[in-house]
Amino acid sequence: MKSYTCARALRAALIGIAIIGSATLARADIKDYEFQLVDQAIKTGPDKIITVRLINKASGKPVPDAVIFATRLDMAPDGMQEMATKVTPMPGTEPGTYRFKATLSMAGRWQLSLGAKVQGETGTVENKIVITAQK
Numbered sequence: 839m840k841s842y843t844c845a846r847a848l849r850a851a852l853i854g855i856a857i858i859g860s861a862t863l864a865r866a867d868i869k870d871y872e873f874q875l876v877d878q879a880i881k882t883g884p885d886k887i888i889t890v891r892l893i894n895k896a897s898g899k900p901v902p903d904a905v906i907f908a909t910r911l912d913m914a915p916d917g918m919q920e921m922a923t924k925v926t927p928m929p930g931t932e933p934g935t936y937r938f939k940a941t942l943s944m945a946g947r948w949q950l951s952l953g954a955k956v957q958g959e960t961g962t963v964e965n966k967i968v969i970t971a972q973k
């Protein structure tokens with residue numbers, strides 16, 4: 839009787855570990871995705887185009903058809919988080935790249951915060967990219 843209870847407890851514990859293990863794996867998957875800045879040379883001025891690529895770091899391949907749902911562009915890297923500018927999504931030119939239009943009114947470092955959903959993956963990609971705007 840005693841060993842039977844013990845075996846049940848052990849089985850319950852193993853199932854618990856399996857559930858936690860798969861949840862961790864799902865989180866690790868979404869962490870494999872990353873936005874990267876395509877063109878480093880960005881000038882200050884109105885209606886500048888910022889192009890980023892979403893890649894799967896595990897395969898090295900670009901990821902098309904992600905749904906971008908959150909963007910913010912501000913000068914937090916230069917201590918001006920209140921200095922934010924509007925970000926307008928633009929059609930991408932090639933699969934896996936995502937373009938945004940923004941007015942960069944000041945030279946210096948701007949932080950582009952992106953949130954995205956990837957087809958077939960749970961969770962969200964959250965990434966911050968630093969862009970240096972030059973005169």
Ligand SMILES: [Cu+2]
Pocket residue numbers: 913916918921944946
């Ligand atoms: Cu500024």
